[in-house]
Amino acid sequence: xxxxxxxxxAFCLGCILLSAFITGDDYFTITAADVKLExxxxxxxxxxxxxxxxxxxxxxxxxxxxFYDPILSKDSSISCGFCHQRIAAxxxxxxxxxxGINGQFGLRNVPPLQNLIWQTAFxxxxxxxxxxxxxxxxxxNHVEMAETTANVVQKLQHNKEYVAMFxxxxxxxxxxxxxxxxxxxxxxxxxxxxxxxxxxxxxxxxTLSANEKRGLQLFRDNCAQCHKEPxxxxxxxxxxxxxxxxxxxxxGRVRITGDMKxxxxxxxxxxxxxxxxxxYMHDGRFSTLKQVLDHYTQSFVGVPGVDPRVVxxxxxxxxxxxxxxxxxxxxxxKDFLYDHRFVDPGMRRN
Amino acid sequence: MLRRTLxxxxxxxxxxxxxSFIAPSxxxxxxxxxxxxxxxxxxxxxxxxxxxxxxxxxVSKLRxxxxxxxxxxxxxxxxxxxxxxxxxxxxxSSKQVTLRNVPPGNYTTIxxxxxxxxxxxxxxxQSGALDPANAMFWTWNSGYIFIKMEGxxxxxxxxxxxxxxxxxxxxxxxxxxxxxxxxxxNSLQIANGNAALNIKTDLSQLFKAQHVIDFSKISSVxxxxxxxxxxxxxxxxxxxxx
Numbered sequence: 001x002x003x004x005x006x007x008x009x010a011f012c013l014g015c016i017l018l019s020a021f022i023t024g025d026d027y028f029t030i031t032a033a034d035v036k037l038e039x040x041x042x043x044x045x046x047x048x049x050x051x052x053x054x055x056x057x058x059x060x061x062x063x064x065x066x067f068y069d070p071i072l073s074k075d076s077s078i079s080c081g082f083c084h085q086r087i088a089a090x091x092x093x094x095x096x097x098x099x100g101i102n103g104q105f106g107l108r109n110v111p112p113l114q115n116l117i118w119q120t121a122f123x124x125x126x127x128x129x130x131x132x133x134x135x136x137x138x139x140x141n142h143v144e145m146a147e148t149t150a151n152v153v154q155k156l157q158h159n160k161e162y163v164a165m166f167x168x169x170x171x172x173x174x175x176x177x178x179x180x181x182x183x184x185x186x187x188x189x190x191x192x193x194x195x196x197x198x199x200x201x202x203x204x205x206x207t208l209s210a211n212e213k214r215g216l217q218l219f220r221d222n223c224a225q226c227h228k229e230p231x232x233x234x235x236x237x238x239x240x241x242x243x244x245x246x247x248x249x250x251x252g253r254v255r256i257t258g259d260m261k262x263x264x265x266x267x268x269x270x271x272x273x274x275x276x277x278x279x280y281m282h283d284g285r286f287s288t289l290k291q292v293l294d295h296y297t298q299s300f301v302g303v304p305g306v307d308p309r310v311v312x313x314x315x316x317x318x319x320x321x322x323x324x325x326x327x328x329x330x331x332x333x334k335d336f337l338y339d340h341r342f343v344d345p346g347m348r349r350n
Numbered sequence: 351m352l353r354r355t356l357x358x359x360x361x362x363x364x365x366x367x368x369x370s371f372i373a374p375s376x377x378x379x380x381x382x383x384x385x386x387x388x389x390x391x392x393x394x395x396x397x398x399x400x401x402x403x404x405x406x407x408x409v410s411k412l413r414x415x416x417x418x419x420x421x422x423x424x425x426x427x428x429x430x431x432x433x434x435x436x437x438x439x440x441x442x443s444s445k446q447v448t449l450r451n452v453p454p455g456n457y458t459t460i461x462x463x464x465x466x467x468x469x470x471x472x473x474x475x476q477s478g479a480l481d482p483a484n485a486m487f488w489t490w491n492s493g494y495i496f497i498k499m500e501g502x503x504x505x506x507x508x509x510x511x512x513x514x515x516x517x518x519x520x521x522x523x524x525x526x527x528x529x530x531x532x533x534x535x536n537s538l539q540i541a542n543g544n545a546a547l548n549i550k551t552d553l554s555q556l557f558k559a560q561h562v563i564d565f566s567k568i569s570s571v572x573x574x575x576x577x578x579x580x581x582x583x584x585x586x587x588x589x590x591x592x
Binding site: 052053081123127128129130131132133137138139140141148149150153176177178181182185256258348 | 371398471472473474475476477481482483484485487489490491492493523573575
C-alpha cells in the first residue's frame with residue numbers, strides 16, 4: 001500500500017516537473033493574443049497607431065531579440081535591455097546617468113519605457129519625433145552603443161538566426177533598417193502599463209487606503225495639471241526650477257529647438273511605476289520621491305524661465321508629502337513589471 | 351480565309367489605335383546632376399578651389415537630397431514625382447535621376463526641393479533613398495540631413511582644418527527645405543521614348559550665392575546654427591546646363 005502511494009506521488013511529481021519544462025517553453029512563446037493592441041479603458045487613442053506596422057508574433061519576437069541583443073553595439077557589450085531594465089519599468093534602477101561602451105557615461109538618466117505609443121516625442125528633450133526612429137539615437141551615440149545604422153544592418157544580415165527571423169517577420173531575407181526598427185517598435189510599443197492599483201481603483205476593482213486617497217486628491221490639486229491622468233504626463237516640456245549643472249552642461253530642450261525660451265525645459269515624465277524608476281529628474285539628481293517633493297515646495301520667484309505652475313512653490317505639509325508618496329506607489333504595476341512577454345529570452349535555459 | 355485575316359488585322363489595329371488614344375504613350379526622363387565649382391568640373395580631394403574671399407579649400411564629400419520633382423508646361427499642366435533621390439558625388443549612377451511615365455508635353459519649367467519634406471521627416475523608419483542607414487539622418491534630433499559637404503581649408507579653425515557643412519531641418523524658424531525652380535530656355539519637348547536634361551550643380555555657390563562664407567568664421571554647420579544661411583545659398587546652386 002505504501003509503495004503504491006510512493007508511485008502515485010512520484011508520478012505526480014514527474015508530471016509537475018514535465019509541465020514545468022513545457023510551460024518553460026511556453027513562457028517565451030509569443031501568441032497572436034500576446035500582440036493584440038487593446039487601448040485600455042480611459043486611455044486616449046494612441047499617437048503611434050501601428051498603421052504600417054501591425055504587430056505579429058514573429059515581428060514582436062524579433063523585436064524582443066533585438067532589444068536584448070548587444071549586437072546592436074560596436075563591441076557587443078551593450079544592449080537596449082542593459083540600461084532599460086524590465087523590473088524598473090525599463091529604466092536603469094539606481095543609476096543616475098546612462099552607461100555606454102568602454103565604461104563611458106551618457107548625459108542623462110535612463111527614462112522608463114512604458115505607454116510609448118501615447119508619447120508625441122521621445123527623450124528628455126523631445127528630440128525624437130517617431131517611436132520607430134528612437135533606437136537609432138542610442139545605437140549611433142558615441143558614448144552609448146557607438147555603432148552606425150548601416151553596420152548594424154550588415155551584422156544582422158550576416159547572422160543566420162536573424163535572417164530566418166526577419167523572413168518570418170517580414171516575408172523576405174533582406175535585412176533593412178526599416179524592418180529592424182519596425183520590429184523593435186512592435187516590442188516597445190506594446191509595453192503598456194495600465195494595471196496598477198490606481199487603475200484598478202479607477203475601474204472599481206480595488207480600493208485605496210485613506211492616506212492613498214488623500215494623496216490622490218492632493219496630487220490632483222497640485223501635480224495633475226502637468227502629470228495628467230491617465231498617462232500622468234501632458235507630453236509638454238517645462239522648466240521646474242532645476243539649477244543648470246555646470247558639469248553636465250545640459251540645457252534641455254533648447255538643444256533641439258534653438259529657442260532660448262526652452263532653456264532648462266525637460267519633458268514632463270509619466271509617473272507610472274515611479275516607485276521603481278529612481279533616481280529622479282533628467283540627470284537623476286534626486287534619489288527619493290521625498291527629495292522630489294521637497295524640491296517642489298521651494299519658491300523659485302526671481303529665477304528666470306520657471307514654469308508659473310511651480311514658481312511660487314507648492315504648499316505641502318510633511319503629512320501631505322507622505323500621502324502623495326503613498327498615492328504615487330499605487331502607480332506601481334506589477335502585471336507590467338512581471339509580464340512574461342517582456343522577459344529577456346536569453347534567460348531561457350538551454 | 352484572306353477576308354478573315356483582314357478582319358482580324360483590322361480589329362487589332364483598331365484596338366491598338368483605341369488603346370493609344372486612351373493612354374497616350376509616356377516617356378522616361380533622365381536628369382543628370384553635373385557637379386562644378388564655377389566653370390570647372392568638381393574633383394573630389396585632388397583639386398584646390400578658392401571661395402569668394404580667396405580662401406583655398408578642397409572637397410571630399412558632396413551628397414544631397416532632391417525631391418518633389420515637377421515639370422510644368424506653358425499651359426500650366428504639370429507632372430509631379432513623390433520620389434526622393436540621394437545624389438552622391440562618389441556614385442555616378444546616383445547623379446542620374448530617372449523620372450518614369452512622364453506624359454508628352456512641352457515643358458518650360460522644372461522645380462524640385464533640396465531636402466526632405468516635413469511629412470517624410472516625421473513618418474518613422476523609411477527605406478530606399480531615405481533609409482537612415484545612408485547616414486543622412488540626425489538620430490539625436492530626428493530629421494534628415496539635406497546636404498553634406500565636407501572638405502578642408504587652411505583657414506578653418508575646426509580640428510584638422512576640416513570643413514563640415516551638414517545642413518537640414520524642417521521646422522520653423524530653421525526650415526532648410528529650399529525649392530529650386532529653373533526655366534527651360536529651349537523648352538523640354540517630351541514625346542515618346544527617352545528624354546534627357548542636364549543640371550549644373552555649382553558648389554562654389556554654396557559659399558556665396560546669397561551669403562559669402564568666411565571659412566575662418568564658419569567652417570562647420572551641424573545643427574541649426576547658421577543652417578538657413580547655407581540653405582539660402584544652396585537654393586541658388588542649380589542651373590540648366592545647355
